[in-house]
Amino acid sequence: MTERDRLGLRGLLPPRVISFEQQYDRFMEAFRSLERNTEGQPDSVVSLAKWRILNRLHDRNETLYYRVLIDNIKNFAPIIYTPTVGLVCQNYSGLFRRPRGMYFSAKDKGEMMSMIFNWPSSQVDMIVLTDGSRILGLGDLGVQGIGIPIGKLDMYVAAAGINPQRVLPVMLDVGTNNQKLLEDPLYLGLRQPRLEGEEYLSIVDEFVDAVHARWPKAVVQFEDFQAKWAFETLDRYRKKFCMFNDDIQGTAGVALAGLFGTVRAQGRPLTDFANQKIVVVGAGSAGLGVLKMALQAVSRMAGPSADPHFFLLDKNGLITKDRKDIDPAALPFAKAHHEIEELGLHEGAGLAEVVKKVKPHVLLGLSGVGGIFHEEVLRAMRESDSVRPAIFAMSNPTNNAECCPVDAFKHAGEDIVFASGSPFANVDLGNGKIGHVNQANNMYLFPGIGLGALLSGARNISDTMLEAAAECLASYMSDDEIKRGILYPSIDDIRDITAEVGAAVLRAAVAEDLAEGHGDVGAKELQHMSKEETIEHVRQNMWYPVYGPLVHE
Numbered sequence: 034m035t036e037r038d039r040l041g042l043r044g045l046l047p048p049r050v051i052s053f054e055q056q057y058d059r060f061m062e063a064f065r066s067l068e069r070n071t072e073g074q075p076d077s078v079v080s081l082a083k084w085r086i087l088n089r090l091h092d093r094n095e096t097l098y099y100r101v102l103i104d105n106i107k108n109f110a111p112i113i114y115t116p117t118v119g120l121v122c123q124n125y126s127g128l129f130r131r132p133r134g135m136y137f138s139a140k141d142k143g144e145m146m147s148m149i150f151n152w153p154s155s156q157v158d159m160i161v162l163t164d165g166s167r168i169l170g171l172g173d174l175g176v177q178g179i180g181i182p183i184g185k186l187d188m189y190v191a192a193a194g195i196n197p198q199r200v201l202p203v204m205l206d207v208g209t210n211n212q213k214l215l216e217d218p219l220y221l222g223l224r225q226p227r228l229e230g231e232e233y234l235s236i237v238d239e240f241v242d243a244v245h246a247r248w249p250k251a252v253v254q255f256e257d258f259q260a261k262w263a264f265e266t267l268d269r270y271r272k273k274f275c276m277f278n279d280d281i282q283g284t285a286g287v288a289l290a291g292l293f294g295t296v297r298a299q300g301r302p303l304t305d306f307a308n309q310k311i312v313v314v315g316a317g318s319a320g321l322g323v324l325k326m327a328l329q330a331v332s333r334m335a336g337p338s339a340d341p342h343f344f345l346l347d348k349n350g351l352i353t354k355d356r357k358d359i360d361p362a363a364l365p366f367a368k369a370h371h372e373i374e375e376l377g378l379h380e381g382a383g384l385a386e387v388v389k390k391v392k393p394h395v396l397l398g399l400s401g402v403g404g405i406f407h408e409e410v411l412r413a414m415r416e417s418d419s420v421r422p423a424i425f426a427m428s429n430p431t432n433n434a435e436c437c438p439v440d441a442f443k444h445a446g447e448d449i450v451f452a453s454g455s456p457f458a459n460v461d462l463g464n465g466k467i468g469h470v471n472q473a474n475n476m477y478l479f480p481g482i483g484l485g486a487l488l489s490g491a492r493n494i495s496d497t498m499l500e501a502a503a504e505c506l507a508s509y510m511s512d513d514e515i516k517r518g519i520l521y522p523s524i525d526d527i528r529d530i531t532a533e534v535g536a537a538v539l540r541a542a543v544a545e546d547l548a549e550g551h552g553d554v555g556a557k558e559l560q561h562m563s564k565e566e567t568i569e570h571v572r573q574n575m576w577y578p579v580y581g582p583l584v585h586e
């Protein structure tokens with residue numbers, strides 16, 4: 034009541050004051066009632082209805098929104114994040130009611146330095162930036178891709194405890210090549226083809242300059258850029274400021290942690306990773322990111338002359354050194370003639386043929402193409418040289434997964450270890466046995482990478498910091514869990530995982546002398562913290578949603 038008096042609110046609200054807990058219960062009851070009322074309706078209708086009720090709460094009461102999100106992360110992540118966020122992006126112009134985040138378009142050239150000061154918050158710590166050119170496996174969605182930075186930053190708040198007042202979702206609208214959107218009268222973005230070449234880069238340059246002029250220590254996560262710009266911008270900026278590309282680097286760490294898990298699941302020592310035969314389907318930003326990090330891991334284990342058994346396919350099949358106009362980023366993983374001759378493989382060999390002949394330990398999909406791990410491919414995995422063949426269908430959202438877990442366990446056998454990028458239910462194998470479905474999604478790492486980078490005040494994000502994140506996630510799992518095919522923790526533990534990953538990243542930054550400190554904790558103090566003290570320090574710096582007093586008596 035004191036607050037109401039002091040803020041001039043008396044009479045503008047009904048007389049009774051409802052507590053946070055009551056508001057929480059009221060929302061959850063409304064949510065459950067929506068679930069009952071939409072029962073039997075198509076999945077997309079139900080998912081969008083759930084997204085709407087959560088989105089309205091987000092707009093109305095941030096504190097309550099993040100509390101219900103944190104407490105119900107397992108149920109709500111699939112709505113505010115993958116897969117529903119994909120559907121939201123596809124329908125964004127029609128769903129649009131209120132803006133969230135900032136929009137910088139090609140028309141704003143020359144204006145960005147002043148525009149950045151239009152953002153009402155005085156401090157920004159975390160920025161997720163997209164140009165909408167490759168949203169999940171859904172292609173170019175133009176300005177509608179803004180849903181992805183919003184969803185990623187929701188995870189930053191929920192998992193990493195970044196204060197929601199200090200996050201900034203950003204859309205860089207340089208046009209779209211999606212004809213359907215260009216013809217849609219409600220489309221909210223620029224109606225022009227995408228800028229290319231120097232014109233494109235000058236827009237990104239101007240944006241990053243503007244951001245750093247106002248918030249020099251903000252961490253910037255690049256998200257869902259088409260491969261060519263994902264690699265080019267990572268190369269261009271990673272030494273200059275604190276940024277990373279989640280699709281290349283976050284994904285790589287999560288996949289690597291899972292791959293280490295599959296080695297343990299076979300009862301093999303971790304160093305056996307160097308001998309694993311891994312078939313990667315998809316040679317884009319994600320697939321190449323995974324292989325690059327896997328190669329670094331093999332070199333650490335078996336020395337720089339190690340010869341890893343990686344096979345890479347793209348839409349034209351197996352990539353070999355005979356490939357015409359080969360993407361230079363794929364070249365280190367292209368097979369030489371003599372390496373595949375004995376197997377009877379050749380340039381452009383199809384997936385089923387490659388799996389049959391290679392008998393891989395791991396089949397990992399980052400192609401964006403739903404269903405390409407079809408029955409013949411999955412059956413061929415029964416002949417794998419591994420006692421626990423691993424199938425990772427990592428493409429998002431759900432319909433773009435290379436296969437679903439039911440088919441994987443049915444055709445490839447019950448001994449497999451399975452992971453998908455989007456959430457699926459565990460599979461009932463009968464006789465009381467459960468086929469565990471892991472969610473190999475970069476959400477297990479990007480919040481910790483961002484948080485660790487922020488709290489260290491790192492000048493940039495190094496490979497060693499990213500390796501530390503992956504190793505931390507891999508070692509989080511017990512041998513017993515791994516034996517049961519559980520490679521990643523439950524998403525219910527995401528805050529705890531993120532604190533540990535954040536601390537691992539922070540300590541790696543300190544060890545490399547990249548840390549400059551954050552707030553009133555300087556580099557020296559960070560250096561003197563033990564591992565446990567660092568984890569505690571990270572936890573202490575995580576925001577948690579409670580109502581703070583608005584008026585101090």
Ligand SMILES: NC(=O)c1ccc[n+]([C@@H]2O[C@H](COP(=O)([O-])OP(=O)(O)OC[C@H]3O[C@@H](n4cnc5c(N)ncnc54)[C@H](O)[C@@H]3O)[C@@H](O)[C@H]2O)c1
Nearest residue numbers: 169170260316317318319347348400401428429454474475
């Ligand atoms: N689980 C995760 O955490 C995670 C992280 C990043 C990306 N992804 C998913 O991975 C997918 C790809 O992302 P990206 O950024 O690498 O995209 P991209 O467009 O950069 O690359 C896609 C690659 O797949 C290849 N491809 C297309 N059709 C194919 C086919 N029929 N057979 C074999 N290869 C084929 C293309 O040639 C290209 O090399 C998306 O669906 C995305 O949602 C998942």
Ligand SMILES: O=C(O)C[C@H](O)C(=O)O
Nearest residue numbers: 115169257280429474475
């Ligand atoms: O957004 C996700 O769920 C993971 C990943 O960043 C993707 O692009 O698919």
Ligand SMILES: [Mg+2]
Nearest residue numbers: 169256257280
């Ligand atoms: Mg992504």
